[in-house]
Amino acid sequence: MTDSQSLSALQPGRTVLPITDPDDPRIAVFRDIREKDLVRRSGFIAEGTVLLDHLAxxxxxxxxxxxxxxxxxxxxxxxxxxLGSDCPIYVAERDVIDAIAGFPMHRGVLAFGIEREAAPTLETVVAKAAAQARKPILAAIGIANHDNVGALFRNGAAFGVGVVLLDETSCHPLYRKALRVSVGTVLTTPWHHGGDAETILKSVCEAGYQPVALTPSAEATPASLDPARPLALFVGAEGPGLPASVLRRAMGLGIPMAEHVDSLNVAVSAAIVLARLFEARSAG
Amino acid sequence: MTDSQSLSALQPGRTVLPITDPDDPRIAVFRDIREKDLVRRSGFIAEGTVLLDHLAxxxxxxxxxxxxxxxxxxxxxxxxxxLGSDCPIYVAERDVIDAIAGFPMHRGVLAFGIEREAAPTLETVVAKAAAQARKPILAAIGIANHDNVGALFRNGAAFGVGVVLLDETSCHPLYRKALRVSVGTVLTTPWHHGGDAETILKSVCEAGYQPVALTPSAEATPASLDPARPLALFVGAEGPGLPASVLRRAMGLGIPMAEHVDSLNVAVSAAIVLARLFEARSAG
Incomplete structure (x- = not known):
């Protein structure tokens, strides 16, 4: 059986294209993905079957x-x-695929993902969350760590947030590491990246959300949250925390902790508050 | 000013020993720490000032x-x-220290830590938690991922667990990565590593703790926890979950989540339950 026979038998009617040269221009987007670990202007790389399923x-x-x-x-x-029938499937042997990716590609599945149309605006995604039974909003300010951005998405999705808003100083959620840690939820949860904290704050307030700032010094605790009220949870980076402009206008919320403990990871903190809210909303 | 002058000025009365040869037998325990990323029979490596402070x-x-x-x-x-005055301080220039560690040691501070006396038994650490106002117990079964073990310690410490119990199939908390992710709490929170799930279950039950098994399918939610009752929270690995022997005898507890969400990270799940319990105990 020839290569083309075995391939066409797998995917009848699909365009399955064998790649034998790592420098083939058709697969240029997959080249050296680790080195240029950046969101490409035109799209992003999704690695492995979990992300592929979310992309589908x-x-x-x-x-x-x-x-x-x-x-x-x-x-x-x-x-x-x-996947859509207009998505070409390139197939390569291990040595070729490793040479393309620039490192041993154990997963062996790489998708190049793009936006279906122009990215939605801040107002659009906030309005969408508000229209869906005023699902909670998670706003991340200054979260530069890729793992934390990915984990915020994973935890936010688990507790039904309507949208994740990231300010311009937070890392982009389509970065390879953030996408992977999110277990694909970056692809299925609405989000917006950009603007400063004040712009985001203004947008959620105008949509009728109560801004709540997660901050260690606050006296109010998760038990005091009103599940009937639409809530926008603001989280900042460990260390600097949230900007004063947000702290001034938002209700402060602190998670009671043992003495002498500095802080929790930001995605864990968000999960604790969102889990509490989700349970209260489900019960109510 | 000579080297020995500058060093003795910093640490009067301390043994400060310059190291110029990476093969010096006195610093053998610090050699190639990344390659043999294993708990040495006689001790462990703590990297950076945060871990040093916890060690102190x-x-x-x-x-x-x-x-x-x-x-x-x-x-x-x-x-x-x-640190104790019997702890020798070896000092080296960058090229020597990098050659010893086997990679660029950005932090530039490595401690070799040891137990002060024989490691405590399972019964000892459980009894200690029980004696401290019956602080909650966190029991980890089959957690082989170093990051997860470290994060379980960090989150457990934040919410005042009395002890962390790890079964023999969980990774050892003194592994370099687990220690680092725990931000040093492995060194300041009581714990025991070893034995199987049944032995751990028996031990906490005999000490008067209620075993609670975190498992997605359970109907009881964190809101139903009784803060007056001493609680031992059992968590298992994503995927396999907890062994049937534990699920049979423990009260099942599930965290309500959005539909179509597979699971949360194990350390995040534990944090959600322990945070809830800590807040209820603090209020009560």
């Missing part, structure tokens, strides 16, 4: 092309069927 | 020796004073 059901993003290790193709045929 | 106040562990980048010595003189 994403309203906002779609797979523009796929690069798959040849021996992984049979195992992910069903998943590939869920 | 630890009841269970102490610094047996210290290896410091020469230009960092003035900045950490106060911290060194807090």
């Amino acid at each position: 059901i994403s309203e906002r993003f779609r797979a523009a092309s796929l690069l798959v290790l040849k021996n992984r193709l049979p195992g992910i045929a069903d998943r590939i069927e869920r | 106040i630890s009841e269970r562990f102490r610094a047996a020796s210290l290896l410091v980048l020469k230009n960092r010595l003035p900045g950490i003189a106060d911290r060194i004073e807090r």
